[in-house]
Amino acid sequence: MRWAVAQLDLESEEQRNCQLLTIPEAERTTFDGQAEIRIPLTDESADSDFEPTNFEGRLCQWLVGQLNAADLPISIRPLNQPSAVNDIAQNLFAAYQVDDGLVHLGGCQLTDFPFLRLSFADAENDQQEVRHVFVAHDGSAVSDELARNLGLLDIEPVLKLPPRIEDTALQSLITAGRRVAAQTVASRDPNATTIEPLVVAVVWVKHASGQLDFTIGDTTVSQAFSGWAKLVQSQPYRSPVTGASGFHLSATEDGRIDVADEIAACEESGRRVLRQELVTCSVTGKHVLEEFTETCPVTGEHCLLDQFASCSNCQQSVSKLALKDGRCAACRALKKIKKDDPRIVWILGEHGGLDRWNDWQLAETKTVYIAQATGWTRRLLAVVDKESLAVRHLATGSRLSSYWTPVDEAVRDELLK
Ligand SMILES: [Zn+2]
Known part of the structure; x- marks a missing residue:
């Protein structure tokens, strides 16, 4: 009821235990000529001074009639959804750590998608409650969890310049919505008769898509994101080079950006390179650039140049690991x-x-x-x-x-x- 008052942009004032509603002059006959009525805000505050709020009562009937009298579809939107690119960006940025660099927005588009909310008087319930059924822009049912996560239960009117929806699109959404509502009712009570929604409203849900750019020095790499603006989450950066993914990015000495765990220093030269570019010296166990090693002809393994020695028998240079009492494994065999x-x-x-x-x-x-x-x-x-x-x-x-x-x-x- 409070939403209906806001949606109809009626003049009202919230008081301690009631909402004081000013009735437009032309409508006062409905309320026995009263210029103001008091809507109770809690069950306890209901007394004879207050207007009854049951579905059959004149207030509810009048509000529903007013809502349905509009030419344009009723437009609402989640109260707490990001409305600007910046709201999303700051949220996404926080997940990343970029060594000696920064993360920035390489592009972002916010698009309003029409969901539909069908509001029913809950006939099974003596509490005079309204039950909402939501359908997504593609006509699919919205689970209770998704409705909660998208903030569809906590909405505000869109009174100025609502996004537009084609009438055919709206009609097919309404058809889908009725089907979903009928299925929901039938799943509870197979004999229930279909009831008409009190009010149908378009919920404009923002979808965000774009890309994050990570820059270190002269190099920039990107990571795309896409999702409902309220739910879109930072995805780990996935390196096309190493295939690794993560939120911590760093650069090699020659400026290539990758997941930090994939970058390591060569233990011979100290140069920061991709871990996959390092080989392990079979004698010392050091991780070094391949250029500082040779392959031992006997073991077939990488070995730092200073870890080679001559076999006293064949005089070939082999890794120290291949030598025993001065003779290489081949000569011993x-x-x-x-x-x-x-x-x-x-x-x-x-x-x-x-x-x-x-x-x-x-x-x-x-x-x-x-x-x-x-x-x-x-x-x-x-x-x-x-x-x-x-x-x-x-x-x-x-x-x-x-x-x-x-x-x-x-x-x-x-x-x-
Ligand atoms: Zn030998």
């Missing part, structure tokens, strides 16, 4: 092979001189073959590049000794050709 093993066939095909040797043992790393042969008195070690078959290291030694003597360039050809 030499296996006897037959002379027709394709790998030996390749090596001997390229370096015919080696064919004079027998009793071959072989091991391989990612880059080289380590081939070792044993003769009557002497042994030979050849480290051969897997791709080019070039000999990287050649050594001989006594069969009775574990020491190798590197072969001089001068006599190298004698052994190989």
Whole structure:
């Protein structure tokens, strides 16, 4: 009733326990010529001085008649919904932390969507209460929870320049509203007869869509948002690069913005980069840029350059992890092979001189073959590049000794050709 008075823009004054309503002059015959009537605000205040407020009473009938007499649809809106872009922005901004940068609005549009409120006299209830049924702009039923969250129960009139709705759109909303109302009634009492709403009003609900921009230095990234203005929430920023999402943003040293957790410092250079650009040194466990590492040919793992050492046997540079008593894992795992093993066939095909040797043992790393042969008195070690078959290291030694003597360039050809 208080809403109806406000919606009809009637002159009234709230007093201690009643609303003093001034009746327009032309309407006073309805109220026995009274210029003012008093509407009780509480049950306790009801006495003979007050106008009865039951549905059948003249006040209620008159108000409903006045409301329904208007040409335009009755327009209302939630009392507490953001009405300006700024109200939403401040709310959204609060969720984000941007290191050395800021979040700002990259664009935002507020659009009024027409919901419909159908108000029924609750026939099942002696309390003379009004029951509202709401339908959304698309004709779907609005749950009690959504109605509460959107603030549809706490509304104010839109008296000046309400948004417009096409008559066909309004009619289809009303049809949808009646259907929803009938279903609601039928679900409570299958035998209930359909009743007419007292008043139908369009509720203008604001929808917000736009994007947030996050700027650090010269770089800006964005995150879209969309939803009912009263409910729209900050979404975590989702990085297209790392796929990570979060509310805390930071930038790499070269200015790329990402979720802060995805940015880390290289433990070798101190440079702030994406975590995914760092590799783990298999010896020290440090997270470093790949450029400070090499892949160990034996373990296949990243290793900081200063964590490499030469194998005392094959002289190849390998990660310290691959070494034991100075020898690499490959050299420790030499296996006897037959002379027709394709790998030996390749090596001997390229370096015919080696064919004079027998009793071959072989091991391989990612880059080289380590081939070792044993003769009557002497042994030979050849480290051969897997791709080019070039000999990287050649050594001989006594069969009775574990020491190798590197072969001089001068006599190298004698052994190989
Ligand atoms: Zn080795």
